[in-house]
Amino acid sequence: MIFAAADQVLTVSQMVAAEERLMTAGTDVHELMQRAGRGAAKYVWRTSAGARQGYGVTVLCGPGNNGGDGYVIAEAIRERGGTVQVVAARDPGTDAAKRAASLYRGPIVGAVHARGGILVDCLFGSGLNRPLSDEFEALLSGLAARHDRAIAIDVPSGIDSDTGALLAGKLPHYALCIALGAWKRAHFLMPAMACWDLARLVDIGAARDVASAIAVGKPVLSAPARDAHKYRRGLVVVIGGAMPGAALLASRAAAHCGAGYVKLVARDVAGAPDWLVAHETGDGDLAAALADDRIAALLVGPGLGRDDNARARLNAGLESGRHLVIDADGLMLLEAPAHTSLSGAILTPHYGEMLWLERHFGLATDAAKPARALALAEATGAVVVAKGPDTVIAGPGGQLSFASSAPSWLSVAGTGDVLAGLCAARLAVTVDAWTAANEAVWLHAEAARRAGPAFHAGDLADAIRPALESCL
Ligand SMILES: NC(=O)C1=CN([C@@H]2O[C@H](COP(=O)(O)OP(=O)(O)OC[C@H]3O[C@@H](n4cnc5c(N)ncnc54)[C@H](O)[C@@H]3O)[C@@H](O)[C@H]2O)[C@@H](O)CC1
Numbered sequence: 001m002i003f004a005a006a007d008q009v010l011t012v013s014q015m016v017a018a019e020e021r022l023m024t025a026g027t028d029v030h031e032l033m034q035r036a037g038r039g040a041a042k043y044v045w046r047t048s049a050g051a052r053q054g055y056g057v058t059v060l061c062g063p064g065n066n067g068g069d070g071y072v073i074a075e076a077i078r079e080r081g082g083t084v085q086v087v088a089a090r091d092p093g094t095d096a097a098k099r100a101a102s103l104y105r106g107p108i109v110g111a112v113h114a115r116g117g118i119l120v121d122c123l124f125g126s127g128l129n130r131p132l133s134d135e136f137e138a139l140l141s142g143l144a145a146r147h148d149r150a151i152a153i154d155v156p157s158g159i160d161s162d163t164g165a166l167l168a169g170k171l172p173h174y175a176l177c178i179a180l181g182a183w184k185r186a187h188f189l190m191p192a193m194a195c196w197d198l199a200r201l202v203d204i205g206a207a208r209d210v211a212s213a214i215a216v217g218k219p220v221l222s223a224p225a226r227d228a229h230k231y232r233r234g235l236v237v238v239i240g241g242a243m244p245g246a247a248l249l250a251s252r253a254a255a256h257c258g259a260g261y262v263k264l265v266a267r268d269v270a271g272a273p274d275w276l277v278a279h280e281t282g283d284g285d286l287a288a289a290l291a292d293d294r295i296a297a298l299l300v301g302p303g304l305g306r307d308d309n310a311r312a313r314l315n316a317g318l319e320s321g322r323h324l325v326i327d328a329d330g331l332m333l334l335e336a337p338a339h340t341s342l343s344g345a346i347l348t349p350h351y352g353e354m355l356w357l358e359r360h361f362g363l364a365t366d367a368a369k370p371a372r373a374l375a376l377a378e379a380t381g382a383v384v385v386a387k388g389p390d391t392v393i394a395g396p397g398g399q400l401s402f403a404s405s406a407p408s409w410l411s412v413a414g415t416g417d418v419l420a421g422l423c424a425a426r427l428a429v430t431v432d433a434w435t436a437a438n439e440a441v442w443l444h445a446e447a448a449r450r451a452g453p454a455f456h457a458g459d460l461a462d463a464i465r466p467a468l469e470s471c472l
């Protein structure tokens with residue numbers, strides 16, 4: 001997959017390496033800080049209409065290079081004629097921060113006197129490596145309370161940039177978080193990503209790191225080929241089970257997402273809509289139904305149940321040798337060592353299913369979400385879509401991608417079934433689990449954006465079509 005530097009999601013050590021490469025190529029740290037700070041200042045300036053009427057910007061500067069960025073931002077706002085002041089939590093400690101501070105020609109005030117429109121938080125950035133002291137936490141929250149809005153530079157001060165974990169008891173809420181140089185993992189992970197409303201990226205010229213994770217990007221899709229027919233476009237078979245509604249919903253999503261043919265094989269197909277080809281199958285004749293060579297992808301799990309019949313239907317799917325999407329109840333029936341070679345499959349666990357799978361595959365549950373998703377992908381051989389407000393996609397070869405924040409209206413029953421149907425349709429079309437999972441996650445979030453507030457899962461399935469249209 002080809003991706004641009006702006007799509008990369010870096011760990012702190014990858015960011016440091018990227019900065020070192022820029023410096024080796026001749027850009028010194030002072031220049032990088034100027035690019036970062038001045039880029040961020042543009043966003044601060046736009047956000048701070050009040051600063052131009054004397055209701056100013058306060059920049060809280062810490063001792064490291066994040067604090068250095070703060071002096072650059074403050075000076076850029078001052079040069080534009082804005083009202084700005086700096087609160088120095090500590091004296092600048094790095095050479096670059098000292099130089100940036102020496103170039104700032106505006107006022108430095110004590111924290112108790114600082115109040116105004118915008119607080120720019122440059123206390124700590126990606127260098128924060130231990131919990132914030134009570135003193136710093138009180139300083140930050142006191143200042144935030146005396147300003148209308150807060151903006152975080154790079155990351156809020158009190159966030160672990162690699163894991164998104166909080167390193168403070170309580171953090172202010174930020175209107176904006178401005179990532180510098182590249183996205184960090186915390187920009188896509190809970191609880192960090194709940195700390196701000198909007199996130200923006202400032203480019204400082206960091207090149208693409210091929211080993212890095214990526215942000216899930218908008219897919220580029222095309223209409224079916226001139227000579228397309230329904231089988232060539234992809235036949236998706238959805239294996240139904242005890243609860244027909246979930247499998248129907250997944251089928252509807254698959255039908256709206258580019259598959260040429262969606263077939264539901266279930267024990268009770270009465271009530272299937274007329275656009276759906278439904279076949280009544282007991283456990284005995286399921287294997288025969290799955291022997292059709294034209295099947296491009298199979299979905300098993302939504303509404304499957306967890307009894308012996310469900311297990312038999314899952315096993316028929318597994319034994320068919322087809323490209324598989326396993327969701328919901330299907331995941332709850334997986335176990336090691338029987339299911340450790342699911343190469344080419346997509347697993348779509350939510351938080352509870354993830355925990356269950358980890359227990360059954362003997363995996364640790366105390367790491368950050370990306371590491372957990374990677375471990376499950378490695379243990380099963382499948383692509384893992386670890387769902388939630390911070391969806392992470394991991395591949396068995398170590399591939400990792402992070403979904404941008406999706407509408408929280410998705411937290412309603414049945415949206416997981418819709419995602420499973422999307423995965424199956426994209427798998428049938430692309431025949432590549434990694435590509436399919438990424439496309440499906442993007443389309444799911446876009447459908448949610450288009451569905452507006454308070455949708456139900458059926459509305460979401462219907463919003464897939466306009467979401468897909470936007471990618472043509
Ligand atoms: N290195 C570069 O080339 C660039 C770095 N940039 C900025 O630099 C930031 C990273 O700078 P630094 O690595 O200096 O890190 P920070 O500015 O985040 O601060 C780290 C400093 O604080 C100390 N520290 C860590 N946790 C602490 C705690 N809980 N209490 C008290 N002190 C603590 C560390 O020992 C270190 O001295 C980025 O977030 C970004 O804002 C940008 O200017 C772009 C260029």
Ligand SMILES: Nc1ncnc2c1ncn2[C@@H]1O[C@H](COP(=O)(O)OP(=O)(O)O)[C@@H](O)[C@H]1O
Binds near residue numbers: 328407413417
């Ligand atoms: N707060 C949230 N913000 C964004 N997306 C969410 C949120 N809560 C859930 N989702 C998404 O909604 C879907 C819910 O799936 P799942 O939990 O399997 O639901 P169900 O089993 O009811 O279909 C997942 O794709 C998940 O990522």
Ligand SMILES: [K+]
Binds near residue numbers: 121123153
């Ligand atoms: K910060």
